[in-house]
Amino acid sequence: MDKFTRLTGRACPINQTNLNTDQILPARYLKWTRAMGIGKVLFQDLRFDADGNERPEFPINKPAWRNARIVVGARNFGCGSSREAAVYALYDYGIRCVIAPSYGDIFSGNAIQNGLLTAIVTDEEAAEIMEALQRTPEMPITVDLEEQTILCGNRTYKFSIDPVRRMRLLKGWDDIALTENYRDRISAFKASDRKARPWAIPEAET
Amino acid sequence: MNQPQNIIDKLWAAHEILRREDGQSLLWVDRHYVHEGSFHAFGRLAERGVPVAEPSLTFGVADHYVPTRGSRRDIANPELARMVRQVEENTARHGVKLFGLDDPRQGIVHVVGPEQGLTLPGLLIVCGDSHTSTHGALGAYAFGIGASEVAHVLMTQTIWQKKPPRMRISVDGRASPGVAAKDIVLSIIAHIGADGATRHAIEFAGSAIRALSIEGRLTLCNMSIEAGARCGMVAPDQLTFGYLKGRPYAPEGAAFDRAVEEWSSLKTDADSEFDREVTLDANRIAPIVTWGTSPEDALPIDGSVPDPAREPDEARANYLRGALEYMGIAPGKRLIDIAVDRVFIGSCTNSRIEDLRAAAAVLSGRTSKVPGLVSAGSSLIKMQAEQEGLDRIFLDAGLEWGESGCSMCVGINGDLVAPGERCASTTNRNFRGRQGPGARTHLMSPAMVAAAAVAGHLADVRPMLAGRKV
Ligand code: SF4
Numbered sequence: 001m002d003k004f005t006r007l008t009g010r011a012c013p014i015n016q017t018n019l020n021t022d023q024i025l026p027a028r029y030l031k032w033t034r035a036m037g038i039g040k041v042l043f044q045d046l047r048f049d050a051d052g053n054e055r056p057e058f059p060i061n062k063p064a065w066r067n068a069r070i071v072v073g074a075r076n077f078g079c080g081s082s083r084e085a086a087v088y089a090l091y092d093y094g095i096r097c098v099i100a101p102s103y104g105d106i107f108s109g110n111a112i113q114n115g116l117l118t119a120i121v122t123d124e125e126a127a128e129i130m131e132a133l134q135r136t137p138e139m140p141i142t143v144d145l146e147e148q149t150i151l152c153g154n155r156t157y158k159f160s161i162d163p164v165r166r167m168r169l170l171k172g173w174d175d176i177a178l179t180e181n182y183r184d185r186i187s188a189f190k191a192s193d194r195k196a197r198p199w200a201i202p203e204a205e206t
Numbered sequence: 207m208n209q210p211q212n213i214i215d216k217l218w219a220a221h222e223i224l225r226r227e228d229g230q231s232l233l234w235v236d237r238h239y240v241h242e243g244s245f246h247a248f249g250r251l252a253e254r255g256v257p258v259a260e261p262s263l264t265f266g267v268a269d270h271y272v273p274t275r276g277s278r279r280d281i282a283n284p285e286l287a288r289m290v291r292q293v294e295e296n297t298a299r300h301g302v303k304l305f306g307l308d309d310p311r312q313g314i315v316h317v318v319g320p321e322q323g324l325t326l327p328g329l330l331i332v333c334g335d336s337h338t339s340t341h342g343a344l345g346a347y348a349f350g351i352g353a354s355e356v357a358h359v360l361m362t363q364t365i366w367q368k369k370p371p372r373m374r375i376s377v378d379g380r381a382s383p384g385v386a387a388k389d390i391v392l393s394i395i396a397h398i399g400a401d402g403a404t405r406h407a408i409e410f411a412g413s414a415i416r417a418l419s420i421e422g423r424l425t426l427c428n429m430s431i432e433a434g435a436r437c438g439m440v441a442p443d444q445l446t447f448g449y450l451k452g453r454p455y456a457p458e459g460a461a462f463d464r465a466v467e468e469w470s471s472l473k474t475d476a477d478s479e480f481d482r483e484v485t486l487d488a489n490r491i492a493p494i495v496t497w498g499t500s501p502e503d504a505l506p507i508d509g510s511v512p513d514p515a516r517e518p519d520e521a522r523a524n525y526l527r528g529a530l531e532y533m534g535i536a537p538g539k540r541l542i543d544i545a546v547d548r549v550f551i552g553s554c555t556n557s558r559i560e561d562l563r564a565a566a567a568v569l570s571g572r573t574s575k576v577p578g579l580v581s582a583g584s585s586l587i588k589m590q591a592e593q594e595g596l597d598r599i600f601l602d603a604g605l606e607w608g609e610s611g612c613s614m615c616v617g618i619n620g621d622l623v624a625p626g627e628r629c630a631s632t633t634n635r636n637f638r639g640r641q642g643p644g645a646r647t648h649l650m651s652p653a654m655v656a657a658a659a660v661a662g663h664l665a666d667v668r669p670m671l672a673g674r675k676v
Binding site for chain 2: 015016017018020022023026027028030031033034045050075076079080081082083084085087102103104105106109110113114127162163164167175176178179182185186189190193197198199200201202203
């Protein structure tokens with residue numbers, strides 16, 4: 001996993017509450033592997049109409065935001081389906097950070113696993129950043145994970161993130177490597193648990 | 207004296223292998239369910255060349271991509287065939303039991319687990335699917351995870367989690383006839399919002415919850431994710447134990463009795479703490495339908511959709527305009543004036559035998575004004591429904607009786623709602639495009655879907671139940 005420390009880039013505002021992962025990546029692309037270019041179909045049904053024409057009003061289609069590295073969203077960003085491919089789509093499109101007041105629980109967990117930062121600001125701050133971007137679409141934003149700050153024009157915002165997630169992003173930690181360190185503890189737990197809860201083992205097939 | 211604990215604390219403690227200083231806990235996983243979508247995770251195992259750590263605790267199903275009509279042996283669509291073959295190969299390679307298309311126990315993962323007695327009280331259950339919360343209905347700690355976590359569980363049978371805040375949602379009183387578990391859970395979501403329980407573990411409690419059948423509790427816990435919760439659960443009771451007794455994978459004989467003894471302690475002690483409490487009155491819950499593009503957009507059937515012009519909050523007004531425009535509904539329109547084009551009865555929310563009976567009770571001797579599909583949650587339920595003659599009722603009403611799978615809930619098997627079409631559906635998500643690009647979904651209970659089918663528009667099922675046995 002790539003580390004995240006600091007990023008400066010264009011930021012695309014998408015002001016939709018409850019923007020669910022079905023919108024980020026429609027279900028029909030779930031059979032795609034990442035190698036097939038899942039980033040190309042990010043927000044597919046929001047970006048294109050039924051005939052495949054671009055919807056010019058959808059923010060990421062606007063010239064200033066086409067190459068955005070950051071998305072600024074509203075409350076409950078990424079709610080719904082657990083599809084990690086929604087994170088792959090964002091990441092492979094080039095997005096490295098989402099800024100929003102709250103996230104779908106599974107989505108933000110998936111994001112961290114893939115080096116995508118989910119920064120939390122208040123509703124008002126998200127609205128302010130989005131407004132600033134509407135006024136000056138080309139303005140780059142700087143997100144600093146060590147300082148937990150967002151620099152947007154002449155304003156600096158503090159953002160929050162779970163400390164463990166912050167650490168993992170800063171170090172680019174891999175869960176599995178971490179768990180390996182506890183192999184003995186796991187075996188010990190398993191052995192005593194089998195005695196304590198024999199009913200937890202499924203009956204073998206007869 | 208021991209600190210009083212709630213059921214969430216007890217389940218958590220039973221699975222915590224260790225807790226790091228940073229607050230992350232490593233939890234033991236008792237059951238891991240996989241499906242066609244788990245291919246990303248199996249791919250990671252292949253990359254590392256490692257086996258599944260505990261194949262005997264891992265179970266696979268084919269559900270998301272399986273056809274509901276035509277041959278299931280010889281799937282015509284090559285992409286669907288490939289997805290099904292993939293899960294067959296991945297599970298076979300790792301010695302994981304699969305309920306595949308040639309197995310009479312095949313069905314939707316969240317239906318099969320409880321039905322087979324794989325899901326038990328006191329277990330920690332994960333699956334790469336957000337509706338894993340369903341299994342909490344039997345008193346399990348069950349939650350959906352992403353592909354990286356699926357890979358981690360496959361490799362280690364453990365998962366890292368931070369203990370979530372605990373929330374109790376109590377529904378007391380008595381739901382009136384025609385009001386189902388679906389109406390209760392949609393009312394809860396409408397009340398607290400689609401992010402009202404974000405990150406929380408929920409215990410559903412209260413007399414109206416206790417009064418629900420196991421099927422009803424499964425519907426309830428299924429949709430806890432639609433309020434943003436990590437998991438939802440109902441403390442196990444006699445009803446739970448009765449439901450589980452004799453199920454193929456549940457403990458048997460003396461082992462079952464011993465398990466029941468332990469399961470009986472899985473309840474919230476008096477005076478134990480919750481981080482949040484919400485209460486609802488079941489007497490005030492009416493049959494409810496969604497009108498918009500989030501499950502929180504739910505209203506009693508005698509209501510009208512909102513009018514953005516009367517909404518003082520600008521952001522909210524914008525949301526309402528967008529949702530109504532997508533749904534093709536004029537502001538302020540009465541719900542019962544909304545005509546539907548199609549109905550769907552199925553999905554892990556409402557496709558169990560009781561759901562099919564509830565729909566059939568309304569449809570019996572009546573015809574549907576619109577086409578529709580009924581897909582049982584498992585092949586065993588399909589068989590049982592046929593033994594009870596429910597399939598005849600659906601067919602005589604003019605609906606299609608399909609095979610079991612996720613079907614039109616998400617449409618990736620090809621069962622799609624056409625662009626612009628409006629579907630009354632027993633599923634759990636009315637997201638834009640959920641049932642197909644441009645599809646318009648209204649969520650409701652099976653009986654309410656049946657009522658919409660008979661009326662040709664959204665309708666109150668209660669008058670249609672007069673004089674019928676339900
Ligand atoms: S029925 Fe629908 S919600 Fe349930 S597992 Fe299948 S696709 Fe997901």
